[in-house]
Amino acid sequence: MKYTNPILKGFYPDPSICRVNEDYYLVTSSFGYYPGVPIFHSKDMVNWTMIGYCLTRESQLPLFQSHASPKRLVGKTGIYAPTLRHHNGRFYMVTTNQAHYRNFVVSADQPEGPWSDPVDLEWGGIDPSLLFDDDGKVYITGTRSGHDEPDGIYQAEIDLKTGELVSERRLIWEGTGGSYPEGPHLYRIGNLYYLLIAEGGTEYGHMATIARSDNPYGPFESCPHNPILSHRNTNLPIQATGHVDLVQAHDDSWWAVCLGIRPYGYPFHHNLGRETFLLPVKWTNDGWPVLGDHGRIHLEMEAPSFFDGYAEIPSLHDREDFSPGKLRCEWNSIRNSIEGICSLNDRPGWLALYGTEFSLDDIDVKAFVGRRQQDYCCRVKTLLDFSLMEEGEEAGLTTFMNENSHYDIAVTVTNGKRQIIFRRRIGSLWKIEHRNEIVSDHIILAINADMTEYRYSYAIPGEEEIEIGTGEVFYLSTEVAGGYTGVYFGMYASGNGHVCKGPAYFDYFDYQIF
Incomplete structure (x- = not known):
């Protein structure tokens, strides 16, 4: 039986997987979005359900920078490359918060949480990973911590209760010569230690390489057929493959998850972000892993025996009706908790957004609730009621890659007149392309997406839809906008310099696949 890649569509990069009996759990990076580190569950590694987040409190996930360096865009800050492991009945998630240059670990008895407060680690660099060895030792493995250390993979023993190292930090492998050796995972398989890393940068030269030793500190022998995964210099529909994590299934077969992208056009570009892919793993007679189809991943592959x-x-039309209580798992805010900027209880069946003084351009607390774009060809739609408006206030829908790259359709008041506007922000260029005067408090806003453009329209309920503007997909692609995330469709409100007088109400949010 076949399965289809990716197994997680849209912005779900840097996957890490672990198995507990016949259950599988997976986490991915979340960067500057809140809550942080989504966690998924599966029984077959193909059907995945999000069951929550590892980081759901601001004490676990401070995303506003505390250091003096320039503020980072949402796609370059926050949570980088988590690793998920299970040991003695407890789950451990270790990761980097790049907003504070800190590595930490949280733990939980159940994957749904609650997860503990963070334990800060005496460990620099990014992409930390853990190995719980058979003798009780715990190894932390990661990248160099600064320019005073050469490129390569570093390791030490660590006490996870205190976060302190209990051995010296040592360089254990420099990789095969590719740029940016990172994303390491150390495994003990039989009597050997296998060190799996990413090289080539998380871009079109991305690859996975592996080495092994009979000692956790090496010396490590490089696999003779490295890289064991790479799509570089090919025209395959999946590109930038790498950042691999291995798992042995309950039927003793081996599998791997990795990140990749599905670009299009020439030159290649993509806007959905780095996604999660699944691939089978076989072993050679001399004990080296062979990933996928001789180091290649396909959009369709042979599934696990237990699939x-x-x-x-999958439904082609998903509606969020904003029932009172709690938003569904797929919704995120930017940098800050949703608490205080939105409510599901003010008007039952509506999402209330309380606009702050900051706009979508600002790296500050903004009133934004969004979900990933997971399909190239799709449509989103919402009904907005923003009647308590004052001059300069606005609320609407955005196609958001980061603070420097987004297209917006919104209702605002200018010179005392209620207007619908369409605006494009591309780097340092900013322009309101169209303004149409409207009179109704209730207005339907819609975005239609395909592989070349986003089209923006509005309608008074019961009346014909009017297209107001378009924006090229290319300018919201990672290759142009930068960062490590993908596009979000979001609802937002802003006072553009002052706190909004009243909330913006959203009745529903439709996501439809074409």
């Missing part, structure tokens, strides 16, 4: 098919046919 019985897709749980249900």
Whole structure:
């Protein structure tokens, strides 16, 4: 039976997987979005359900920078490359918060949480990973911590209760010569230690390489057929493959998850972000892993023996009705908790957004609630009621890559007149392309996406839809906008210099696949 890649569509990069009996759990990076580190569950490694987040409190996930360096865009700050492991009945998630240049670990008895407060680690660099060895030692493995250390993979023993190292930090492997050796995972398989890393940068030269030793500190022998995964210099539909994590299934077969992208056009570009892919792993007679189809991943591959098919046919039309209580797992805010900027209880069945003085351009507390774009061809739609408006206030929908790259359709008041506007922000260029005067408090806003452009339209309920503007997908692609995330469709409100007088109400949010 076949399965389809990616197994997680849209911005779900740097996957890490672990197995507990016949259950599988997976986490990915979340960068500047809140809550942080989404966690998924599966019984077959193909059907995945998000069950929550590892970081759900601001005490766990401070995302506003505390250091003096320039403020980072949402796609370059926050949570980098988590690793998920299970040991003696407890889950451990170790990661980097790049907003504070800090590595930390949280733990939980259940993957749904609650997860502990962070334990800061005496460890620099990024991409930390953990190995719980058979003799009780715990190894932390990661990248260099600064320019005073050469490129390579570093390791030490660590006490996870205190975060302190209990051995010296040592360089254990420099990789095969590719740029940016990172994303390491150390495994003990039989009597050997395997060190799996990423090289080439998380871009089109990305690759996975592996080495092994009979000692956790090496010396490590490089695999003779490195890289064991790479799509570089090919025209395959999946590109930038790397950052691999291995897992042995409950039927003793081996599998791997990795990140990749699905670019298009020439030159290649992509806007959905780095996604999560699944691939089988075989072992050579002399004990080296062979990933996928001789180091290649396909959009369709042979599934695990225990995969019985897709749980249900994915819906082509998903509606969020904003029932009172709690938002569904797919929704995120930027840098800050949703608490205080939105409510599901002010008007039952509506999402209330309380606009701050900051706009989508600002790296500050903004009123934004969004979800990933997961399909190239799709449509989103919402009904907005923003009647308590004052001059300069606005609320609407945004196609958001980062603070420097977004397209917006919004309702605002200018010179005492209620207007619908369409605006494009591309780097340092900013322009309101169209303004149309409207009179209704209730207005339907919509975005239609395909592989070349986003089209923006509005309608008074019961009346014909009017297109107001378009924006090229290319300018919101990673290759142009930068960063490590993908596009979000978001609802937002802003007072543009002052706190909004009243909330903006959103009745529903439709996500439809074409």
